[in-house]
Amino acid sequence: MELFYFVVFGALGAVVAALELSKNSKDRINTSSAFNSFKNNYLVVYSLMMAGDWLQGPYVYYLYSTYGFGKGEIGQLFIAGFGSSMLFGTIVGSLADKQGRRRACVTYCITYMLSCITKHSPQYKILMVGRVLGGIATSLLFSAFESWLVAEHNKRGFEQQWLSLTFSKAIFLGNGLVAILAGLFGNVLVDSLSLGPVAPFDAAAIFLAIGMAIILSSWTENFGDPSENKDLLTQFRGAAVAIASDEKIALLGAIQSLFEGSMYTFVFLWTPALSPNEEEIPHGFIFATFMLASMLGSSLASRLMARSSPRVESYMQIVFVISSASLTLPIITNFLVAPSKVKGGSISFAGCLQLLGFCTFEACVGIFWPSIMKMRSQYIPEEARSTIMNFFRIPLNIFVCIVLYNVDAFPITVMFGMCSIFLLVASILQRRLMAISDKPKMENWTAMKERDPEAEALND
Helix, strand or coil: CCHHHHHHHHHHHHHHHHHHHCCCCCCCCCCCHHHHHHHHHHHHHHHHHHHHHHCCHHHHHHHHHHCCCCHHHHHHHHHHHHHHHHHHHCCHHHHHHHHCHHHHHHHHHHHHHHHHHHCCCCCHHHHHHHHHHHHHHHHHHCCHHHHHHHHHHHHCCCCHHHHHHHHHHHHHHHHHHHHHHHHHHHHHHHHHCCCCCCHHHHHHHHHHHHHHHHHHHHCCCCCCCHHHCCCHHHHHHHHHHHHHHCHHHHHHHHHHHHHHHHHHHHHHHHHHHHCCCCCCCCHHHHHHHHHHHHHHHHHHHHHHHCCCCCCHHHHHHHHHHHHHHHCCHHHHHHHHCCCCCCCCCCCCHHHHHHHHHHHHHHHHHHHHHHHHHHHHHHHCCHHHHHHHHHHHHHHHHHHHHHHHHCHHHCCHHHHHHHHHHHHHHHHHHHHHHHHHHHHHHHHHHHHHHHHCHHHHHHHC
């Protein structure tokens, strides 16, 4: 493996370590031993679930290409996954509430393991079935586990403040450390041990099976609130009314769809971008590097959100502009660096530049997740939160499906250019969100001055 990969990984690791070690000591939350046991059990399960998901990510495109499928056929397989998630993502939350969250979590494990098994077949139809199963599993992963945790936490009478501690630990472990270890482990399986591109999927199935065993042996069942047990049409009508009547919610949904749509398109494009001439690249190690860059972003976000200034609505405008610029590197290098026509070999100079840009984009992704969560908590009403969030995933998945369906119709530089434009639009919408979020404060101050003329004098 080239020294370049180690230098980038080591530099990112040093920066993340420096940021974490230089943080001021935060006030620690005093919890009970019963809660710690409950929290640790959930973190073990969640980490195993995320390991099963992260192990597969870097090798999906690579596996399909080794089976001889072209970019268009692979795009259709990706569309099947996103389309499946779009169709089932809108109803899995409701089904989990009615049939039981623990049962839904077990269903996730079984569905994803079946999806992993299909990767052993080079037949297109079987791989398509696997993608559909994977889409269903993804919908369950991002709804059932969180729903079970919140309900169980409240049922056991733990303090509400302690829930944020579980969430923060789950994000650090599942979306950070586990992702990096999964990328490195996958690289060992495929490159070091030469077990082939299917090996990470087999390892993922093992982790999922272990997690399922823990769920079955230690988790209790819980259900949704019967008073909120509405049919899907009623839920969607309420979400549509909330979005249409509040510009802040509509803007937030558009921003989320634009950024996540660009992010998921990037997941499909980074492999062919770094190896346009079938260069040999360490997929697992690069994936781990991306996750380390994302951890860097998360560390920066925690510092930014700990301060009263700048506000989330303010700094996210800059983040979207930086992420847009980072995805223009494939376009810039295509014009400035003469493309190589030699097949195989190691990563090119243009590929090295693009990798640095992609790491920058992943750092922006790391800032995006906790920041969008904070804005959702501010603007989306609690009584319709899950329905509205699922509502936002419909245009997101439609957007990604359209992009992937037309992936063969445009050069890869055009695809990156389109993502870059979408991120610029997200920055503009973020600016609008900040402007209208300031209006209530100005209106309140004006009203106070009208009621109390002395307030104006004090301000002067």
